[in-house]
Amino acid sequence: LAKTTQPISMDSYEGQEVNITCSHNNIATNDYITWYQQFPSQGPRFIIQGYKTKVTNEVASLFIPADRKSSTLSLPRVSLSDTAVYYCLVVPIYNQGGKLIFGQGTELSVKP
Amino acid sequence: EADIYQTPRYLVIGTGKKITLECSQTMGHDKMYWYQQDPGMELHLIHYSYGVNSTEKGDLSSESTVSRIRTEHFPLTLESARPSHTSQYLCASISREGGSEKLFFGSGTQLSVL
Secondary structure (H helix, E strand, O other), X not given: OOOOEOOOEEEEEOOOOXXXXXXXXXXXXXXXXXXXXXXXXXXXXXXXXXXXXXXXXXXXXXXXXXXXXXXXXXEOOOOHHHOEEEEEEEEEOOOOOOOOOOOOOEEEEEEO | OOOEEEEOOEEEEOOXXXXXXXXXXXXXXXXXXXXXXXXXXXXEEEEEXXXXXXXXXXXXXXXXXXXXXXXXXXXXXXXXXXXXXXXXXXXXXXXXXXXXXXXXXXXXEEEXXX
């Protein structure tokens, strides 16, 4: 599985756009990128997933450049409730290996 | 959304007791996972299963054991609990759409061993 690197922590203020970048230099052709959000004392929750270019849903956008060696999760106009840990995972399509390993994630703190 | 349930939500128990943490899902997912997480720390994969009668150890060595006799049920057992087992245990199952997979987590069991 491709190794991912994210900033350990980020600070932001309410109403700002937050961009969290994940590096995955050894991503393979059949890998896709998934982001999860975790609040304290809860399990992670799926946010968004993509393979290339841009994906947008009601919660976030995911930008993936042509070389796919990084990806950026964009949270528009964050609020205090977006304070959480955000994880980037790179997983093969039709993951036969079974394992899904989380890195240390990015702890986002949104201030008033 | 997948429905995945963990019980108990909280468990405080004495050293040496045998405990079983329950995890059930109603979506018919084949792959299920157990993660262990201490406060403010990473999630560590301790067990996973491809389906009935399939169990594998994860990356973090654990004294716990798991079983998968039914698709919907993936319990985790500690034969003799110790204070070092104090942690949050999170169960998850995978939804597959096309080739991509999404993890759905339960609410977790916070275990405290005295």
